[in-house]
Amino acid sequence: MFRFDNFDVVPLFSSPLGITQIQEDMTALNKIKSINYSITNDSGSQISESSRILHEFPIEKNIIMKYFNDYKNKIFRYDNTEFNLYSSWATKCQRGQGSDVHNHTNSMFSAVYYLDTVEDKDGGSLEFNNIGINQSGHNVVSAEMNSFNSDCFTVQPGKNVIVFFPSYIFHKINRYTGLDDRYSIAMNFMPSGKIGYGDSSLELKIV
Numbered sequence: 001m002f003r004f005d006n007f008d009v010v011p012l013f014s015s016p017l018g019i020t021q022i023q024e025d026m027t028a029l030n031k032i033k034s035i036n037y038s039i040t041n042d043s044g045s046q047i048s049e050s051s052r053i054l055h056e057f058p059i060e061k062n063i064i065m066k067y068f069n070d071y072k073n074k075i076f077r078y079d080n081t082e083f084n085l086y087s088s089w090a091t092k093c094q095r096g097q098g099s100d101v102h103n104h105t106n107s108m109f110s111a112v113y114y115l116d117t118v119e120d121k122d123g124g125s126l127e128f129n130n131i132g133i134n135q136s137g138h139n140v141v142s143a144e145m146n147s148f149n150s151d152c153f154t155v156q157p158g159k160n161v162i163v164f165f166p167s168y169i170f171h172k173i174n175r176y177t178g179l180d181d182r183y184s185i186a187m188n189f190m191p192s193g194k195i196g197y198g199d200s201s202l203e204l205k206i207v
Contacts, residue, residue, distance in 0.1 A: 003029050011147070017128070018164035021153060022113070024063045026160055029115060031057075032090040033183055045173055048090040061085060064162065068111065068189060071164045083109070084206040085138040088187035091123035091173070092125060094108060099173040102128055107188035109165035114157035115183045122178030126163060131170045157184065202205040 001010050032053065037046035054061040065085055072078045087107075091099075104110045118124045129149040142149045154174070155163050165171075167188060176182050192206050 002169075004005070009135060015144055015166050015169055016075050016154070019077060020067060020162060021158065021162040022063060022067060022162055026063070026113075026115075029185065032115075032185065033181070035090065035119055037090070037092045041100045043099050043173075043175075045099040046092040046094075046097070049059055051087050051089050053090050053185060054085060054088040061088075064111070064187070065164060066112065067163040068109070068164060070110065072189075077203045078191075081195060082193050084187045084192045085187055086206045088185055092096045092185055092186045093182040095174040095177060095179060096175065097173075101131070101170050103170045104167040104188055107133075107190060108163060109189040111162055111164045111187050111189070113162045113185045113187070114159065116157065117159045117179075117181055118157040118176070118178060120156055122176065123174050124176035124178060125183045127174050128153045128155075128165070128173050129170045129172070149168045157162055157182065166172075191192040199205075 001008055003009070006076055034047065035048055035050075037048060039046050050056070054064065068083065068085070072081075091097075110124060115176060147153070155161075190204065190206055193205050194201060196202050
């Protein structure tokens with residue numbers, strides 16, 4: 001809850017994004033710029049052959065896990081639940097490419113890490129979409145867009161910036177127009193071990 005003029009505002013049932021910049025040295029991940037990629041969607045973005053790319057970089061993977069644990073503990077207070085980073089893949093966009101709108105199934109949280117800064121003029125932003133939910137039921141034009149009335153939100157790639165979000169949120173890569181290839185690493189997280197309670201308890205094992 002926060003105060004806005006004379007209102008107490010509650011972001012009811014919110015889907016919080018966590019955006020931060022990794023401070024540790026992540027230059028080893030530049031090796032993904034020399035691996036093989038293949039086009040997988042109509043908008044042209046390319047992904048790596050490996051769907052566990054960060055397992056090849058254990059030091060960097062552990063650094064990302066440290067930041068993810070801050071996100072899931074401080075925002076969601078999942079302090080007592082362990083999570084695993086179980087899948088990850090590199091994405092490459094060349095000039096004129098982007099991705100289709102999608103979300104990540106069989107996952108609870110997801111993230112995208114950026115190797116380089118992309119200027120606003122070159123596009124290639126990460127766009128989150130509020131698909132299938134018309135919050136007001138009416139097409140009312142807002143004087144100013146904010147997190148309470150907008151249907152989309154964009155994040156411009158920055159060097160060592162990582163964005164954490166619930167996996168059910170639909171998102172896409174907007175068309176990239178820069179000259180240098182745009183690289184990112186997407187990843188998924190799931191709880192591990194015993195979750196739930198009573199007759200709804202479940203033991204999860206990520207392999």
